[in-house]
Amino acid sequence: MISRVFSSLPNRVSQSATAAYFTYKSWRQNGYRGCHSNKTSVIMADITVRILPALSDNYMYLIVCNQTKDAAIVDPVNPETVIEAVNKEGVNLKSVLTTHHHWDHAGGNEKLLSLFGKPLTVYGGDDRIGALNKKVKQDDEFMIGNLKVQCIFTPCHTTGHICYYIQSPASDQKMVFTGDTLFLGGCGRFFEGTADQMYSALIEKLSNLPDDTQVFCGHEYSLGNLKYGNHVEPDNKDILAKIEWSKIKREANEPTVPSTIAEEKLINPFMRVNSESVQTFANAVGNPIETMTYIRKIKDSFK
Numbered sequence: 001m002i003s004r005v006f007s008s009l010p011n012r013v014s015q016s017a018t019a020a021y022f023t024y025k026s027w028r029q030n031g032y033r034g035c036h037s038n039k040t041s042v043i044m045a046d047i048t049v050r051i052l053p054a055l056s057d058n059y060m061y062l063i064v065c066n067q068t069k070d071a072a073i074v075d076p077v078n079p080e081t082v083i084e085a086v087n088k089e090g091v092n093l094k095s096v097l098t099t100h101h102h103w104d105h106a107g108g109n110e111k112l113l114s115l116f117g118k119p120l121t122v123y124g125g126d127d128r129i130g131a132l133n134k135k136v137k138q139d140d141e142f143m144i145g146n147l148k149v150q151c152i153f154t155p156c157h158t159t160g161h162i163c164y165y166i167q168s169p170a171s172d173q174k175m176v177f178t179g180d181t182l183f184l185g186g187c188g189r190f191f192e193g194t195a196d197q198m199y200s201a202l203i204e205k206l207s208n209l210p211d212d213t214q215v216f217c218g219h220e221y222s223l224g225n226l227k228y229g230n231h232v233e234p235d236n237k238d239i240l241a242k243i244e245w246s247k248i249k250r251e252a253n254e255p256t257v258p259s260t261i262a263e264e265k266l267i268n269p270f271m272r273v274n275s276e277s278v279q280t281f282a283n284a285v286g287n288p289i290e291t292m293t294y295i296r297k298i299k300d301s302f303k
């Protein structure tokens, strides 16, 4: 089903069918007014991130520059929740950071613009993104108040996927919003790309960010991903420890995000395709691309 949902969305009819699919999935899992996780915040000196759960397992993120109160929203698929958070926090929403065109990420853009009533800059790397008015590419930069945003182009899950790396120039705080490219303990399906491209995204780009960069991903998939990681590397104690930690968080309805780049390099098999243990699992020692191909293929049907 999932690949059919994402395979082609050429017109309004399939857009509304997709919306109905995701809404039904969310109701079935969380009940009519339920939510997959509690709303929480990560508060640092210069940056606050309000974590806003949406649909059955998506996350939207309200990023606030604490000094100026300027704000941006990542993937606002549920515009009503976003506007409520903006009003409650008393911040100036200026922009939308869209990671990719899939409905459960970009499907709320147009409605947010019409409900909000003031102009918003809508960033993204793909012409299929609704309400897009500022197309970005690798290394493009812009500001959220005093916070610097750098665009990292990571095609594979979709051909126009962008991750957003955010730094506070006044301090050493940094974070990356990775959409459906990098998940806690996993990565997105290769719907429109190849293992080479995911290798470039995860190993050549995201792995080279500073180790203490906080990682905010697009979905709450952590426990499933970590169980697969344990299948790939049964002796990896960092994965076992993260599974136990994640179980406690999920039982309390707490998000497992954010992780860090350092942590992903320890627990995420897709970030570890250069390690001998993951290559051995894939029967491809010395070949990280073949390893990437194999572990993604097995994950696609892993229960």
Ligand SMILES: [Zn+2]
Pocket (backbone or CB within 6 Å): 100, 102, 157, 180, 188
């Ligand atoms: Zn997606």
